Amino acid sequence: MNNTEKKMTFKDYAVVSSLLFGLFFGAGNLIFPLHLGQLAGHNWGPAALGFLVTGVLLPLLSVLAIAITRAKGVYDVGLPLGTGFALTFMVLIHATIGPLFGTPRTATVAYEVGLKPFLGAGNSWGLLLFSALFFGASFAFSYRENDILSNVGKVLNPLFLALLTLVFLVAFASPLGSTTSAPVTVAYSNFSNALTNGFLEGYNTMDALAGLAFGVTVVTAIQQMGQKDPKSVSLVTAKSGFFSMGAVALIYLLLILLGAMSLGQFKLSPEGGTAFTQIVNAYAGPVGQAVLATLLTVTCLTTAVGLVAAFAQDFHNHFPKVSYHVWLFLSCLASFLTANFGLETIIAWSTPMLMFLYPLSMVLILLSVFSPLFKRDGVVYLTVVVCTVVPAFFDMIVAFPKVVSQSHVGLAVAGMRSYLPLANIGMSWAVPALVGLVVGLVLHFVRRSNLPELVED
Missing domain, CATH: 1.10.287 (Helix Hairpins)
Incomplete structure (x- = not known):
């Protein structure tokens, strides 16, 4: 162990926890639990329990898997099955949470839920322009690897939390309805169905996959804070993971409750983005929509920064002839192109990949732990x-x-x-x-x- 290794302070742990939170918490983390609350109605309890298993416990275990095995990323997690499997698994994970589905979704959700209501449904150029600016900003924020911790953990994340806290304070001070009388959909009509469907709904967050992929970003950030010994890096990762995922769990519960309460004034919406728009407009009209647009853009940008950086870092490590910056540019460009297919198409084709990759990721995470x-x-x-x-x-x-x-x-x-x-x-x-x-x-x-x-x- 390096004798000059810096001792981590509470502030240091808070910054790493904030980084983890910012990397995990993206667009889906806002809209999927909100929609779950509407689907489950007064059976929100078992649905929330199932959702927290795949949406919080599993991502936490993915961080612990990185810490326990002292892995640097998703490649190392699959390495006990050989280099061929490890490389294939890494590419599939990064493609799914990266340029094919996860990263483009950050831009489409921010646009379609936050900004599109201001522009109108008939606008044909809005998504193209917004996604170009969005991924340009993602490229800029992640261009210098040394700045990722500062940009996400110290700048973007606190702004997001402040805006989300404002939404919760207003919503729970004057609830739209009661959770005890909220109607229930057929799929959530009893305890076991609500538990199971909540569990599967947690797949959509993609956080278990992201936890494996973000490993390299988190480890790099911790090392830059003066922790060089692998055991120290693992311990900091584990402790910070508990703090960050605890905050995620609390926000999920509040969002699920908010969704269930919204049924007192609104009908079941087709997805959580529509529900969020209805709720903020009910409380604050155009001002609320402006707050929502800012909230979504900030949280989606933090996740996009982590995703494109993790993609570039991992691919540069395994294909070093191509520089980090070139991989970063390719990731941003591919994400921009995919984003313009629209949110509905992205979700329709991402779900099958999640049904395949999530079981594999779950067993590999548990085996690693x-x-x-x-x-x-x-x-x-x-x-x-x-x-x-x-x-x-x-x-x-x-x-x-x-x-x-x-x-x-x-x-x-x-x-x-x-x-x-x-x-x-x-x-x-x-x-x-x-x-x-x-x-x-x-x-x-x-x-x-x-x-x-x-x-x-």
């Missing part, structure tokens, strides 16, 4: 992932838009998938993954018990 118990044995990883990947692939095919899911191949896959346990609730991977874990652990301990005999021979 508990890896000291089985010495990070690749055999355990292999059996679990093999048993997870096939049903997760089936879930992906079934979740695609009709052009894929209703094709001959899609219908054939749906037929095979129907024989798997829990397929009806979108979790056909869970039981096979558990079987793979049992098989892997048995193989691990059998090999370990036979090792002395093999050495003696």
Whole structure:
């Protein structure tokens, strides 16, 4: 350990926690829990519990996975399965939360929910101009790697929290309705359905995937604060993760309650962005809409900065012939192009990828967290992932838009998938993954018990 290593102060931990919070909390983190509250109505409790598992606990575990395994990013998490798998997994994660879906969504949500109501539905150039400015700003904020901590943790994030606090103070001081009398949709009609659907709704935040990808950004920022020893970096990451995800959990609960209360004045909206617009306009009209536009732009920008920086850092580390700045430019350019397909198209095609990648990410995160118990044995990883990947692939095919899911191949896959346990609730991977874990652990301990005999021979 470096004897000159700086001792972290409370302020330092607060800054790292703020960085983590800013990287995690983006557009989806505002609109999805709000919509969940409207869907669940007075059954918001079990729905919130399910949502917090995939929206808070799992992202926290992803940060802990990075800390425990002393990984520098998503590549290291998949490394027990070999370099080929690790690289493929890294590319898929970064493509999904990056230029294909996650990063473009930050711009489209900020525009369609925040700014578009001012311009009118018939405007054809607004998204193009806004997304160009948005990703230009993302490029500028993340151009200097040394400035990411300062720009996100010290500048953008406090502004976002101040605006969101203002929204909560006004909304809870004069609620639009009561959560106890809020109507419930059929999918959330009982405890188990509300719990399960809340769990699946948490996929949309993409935070478990982001936690793995942001690892390199967070580790770099902590090292720049004077922490060079890997054990110290891991400890700071873990402690800061608890603080930041605790704040995320509190905001989720308040947003879910806000969504349920809004049913006292509004009907169920098609998505959370519409609900948010209705709520702020009910309280403050155009001024409220202006606050919402600012709020969304700031929080989406913090997430976009983290996503494009993590993409550029990871890809530069593994493909060093291309510089960080070139990867950064390519990420921003591709995100700009994808954003102009519109929010509805992005969500429609991102959901299938999340149904495939989330199960794989969940099992890899849990395996990483508990890896000291089985010495990070690749055999355990292999059996679990093999048993997870096939049903997760089936879930992906079934979740695609009709052009894929209703094709001959899609219908054939749906037929095979129907024989798997829990397929009806979108979790056909869970039981096979558990079987793979049992098989892997048995193989691990059998090999370990036979090792002395093999050495003696």
